[in-house]
Amino acid sequence: MPGTALPPTSRQVVFPSAGVIETAEQSLPSPGQDDLILRVALVGVCATDLHLLAGHIGDPFPLVPGHEFVGEVAAIGEAAAVTRGLSAGDRVAVEMLLPCHGCARCREGRYNLCEADDPSSGLPHGRQLGVNIPRTVSPGLWGGYAEHLYVPREAIVHRLPDALAWESAVLVEPLAVACRAIARGRVAPGESVVVIGPGPVGILAAAAARAAGAGRVIVVGTRANRLELARRFGADAVVNSRETDAVDAVHAELGGRLADVVIEIAGATGAQQQAVRLVRRGGRVVLAGACGANAPVTFLADEDLLTREIDLLPSFLSAGGFEPAIRMLERADFDYASLVTHRFGLDEVREAYDVIENRDGGVLKAVIDPSVGVSAR
Template structure:
C-alpha cells in the first residue's frame, strides 16, 4: 500500500490481511483514481492523520468475506463492487435523517466531528486493519460500509470514474436540474466533466462548460457539452456565456474549480432567481462577495453539495447506459509503486492528463 507518512512523503509498505468480522468484506482494488483532494492531503492541507493510506476513487471485486457477509449483502466471491467513500456510523442524527455524507461519528480514532471517509481521515493505526484507503491492493470493507454490486460486464477503466461521477450526480440532484434547463459548469476537471455528463443525463439543455484549457473544453464537448468558453481567451467570459445562452444567465451554475475567482464568476452567470451549486473544495481559501448586489437583489439560491450520498446508483446507471464515452476521461494509468510520478503528472497535467489511475496489479487488463 502507498502510505502518506508526512507532507509530500509517500512510502510503499506491506500490511497483513485483516481478520474479518461476520459481515465484513475484503475488496481487491482494481483501480484507484488520483483526485485533487488527494493532492491537498499530500500537501498537508486539512491536517491529515498521519500515517494514512490515500485513495477514495476505487473500484474492485470481492476477494474475501466474513461468514455472513455474502448472504447478507447478496454477493458472491469475485463479484465486481463499488464501495462508497463515506463509511457512515448509522447512529448519529444526520445518518438517521439520510444525510450520511454529513455523518458526525463519535469515533475518536478519526477527526472529531467528521464521518469516516476512506483515504481521507482514517489512519493506518485504526483497528482492525490499516487498509482504509484505495492506494492499496486490498481494501477493508466493514459492516457499516455501503457496497453496490456491479452487474454484467464491467469496463474497469470507465467504472473507476463512479465516485467522481456520483459526486457530480449528487450536485445535479442538489441543483434540482430539470429537463430543458440551462446549465453552466465552471471548471473542466474530472468533477466538472462529470457534472456535464450528469447534467446531460438529467435532461439539461444547453450545457456550457467554462475553463482555461482548450483540450479539456474539447473533451467536455465530446462528453455532451453544447458549448464552451475559454476564460483566458474571452475578453468578457461571463458575457460570452450569457451570449451562448441567448442573452440571459443560466438556470443553474455548478462551480467545480474550487477557487474564489471561479466562485465569484459563478454568482454572476446565474440568471435572476437562478441557482448556484458550489461543489469544488477550495483548500481553505476564502470568498468575498457583496450580498446586496450579487445575491439578494437577484434572489439567487446558493447551495452546496458535499460528497456522493444517494448518488452511486445514479452514477452506475449512467455508466451502464453507454451513452457517454467516459473512456476518454482516463488518460493515464500508473502502477501503484509509481504514485509519486502519478502525482507529478496529475499536478503538472503533463500529456494533457485528466483522470490518472493507479493500478495495484500492473497485469490488470
C-alpha cells in the first residue's frame, strides 16, 4: 500500500521480568495481507500496567505493555485495506481484545468473553494486546509502549475522526469501559446514577451516564480534588465518603431515595459492598472495577441481595463500548483532553509510574508519547 516507508526497527518498552523496565529495538516487518502496523501516537498509562510490572497479572514476561493506544495506520496489507476500508495515514483506535469472532459468546456480541480458539491465528483466545502476549511471540510488537504495534486480522479496529485531537482520542479505551458499564446497568433517561470511584474511568462514567440521559448523577469517593473534577464531567453532586456516611448523603441528594443504578469502578471490595447499600430495591449494581486476584467480597445474602432483589452485574473490559465512546469524544460535550495531566517518553516509564504511585503533581491521567525525545526518522 502507498505511504511512508517503514523504518527497519521500532523502539519499545519491555518488561523482561517483574519489576524491571528496559527499552529495546524490535525489527519492523511488513504487515501480512490481513494485518496492519500502527504508528502509536499516544498510549494511556493504566493501573493494570503497574500491576503487570509488579507481576500481579500472571507471568507474560518479556512483555511490551500498553493497551490504551491510538495512532495512525503506518502500513496495511492489501486484504486488510479492503475489508477494513483503511489506508496508510488513517487515524484509528484498536481494541485490546483479540476475539475469535466465531464462538457463541462472540456471535452474541460479548467478545470480551470469547471462549474458542481461532486455529488460523496461532493466538489462543483471551489474548489481549499490551497485556498478556509475550514479546517472544512473533513479531514481538504487541504492546502500545512503542513506536509501532502489530495489529493482526482478528483485532477490532475503529476509525477515528480526523479532527479529534490525540489528547482526547487516547481516552477512548477507558471511556469505552465506562460506556460498557453504563450499558450493563441499562441506564434509562431520568434515572439516578451513583458512580463509586472518581478515577479517570469513574469520571468518564459520570459523563457516560449523563450522555445516556441520567436524571441525576452522584459521584462517591475519598479524594476531594477528583470529586470536584467529576462535577465538570456531568456529576450533579459529589460525596466524600471519608467525611460523611455515603448512604445518608445519597438519601439526602435524592430526596430520601437510593439510586436506580450504582456503578462501582473503584476496584476495591469495600466499594463493591458499599455499592449494594446505595441502590434502591429492585435497582441495578454494576461491578466494573478489578480488585485483583483472590479478592473475596462478602454481601449479606438476604438483607443486601435476596429481599431487595437487586441485579448484580459485573462489567468486564470494553466490548461494545468503543462506538459510543468515539461519538462522545467527537461531540466534545466535556473537555476530555483536560483529563490528560502528564506526558512522558518511552525512556521515562519508571518516572511516570513513580508519579502515579506517589500521586505527584495532581496526576490524573498520564500518557506515554513515543515521539518525546526522539528525532524524526
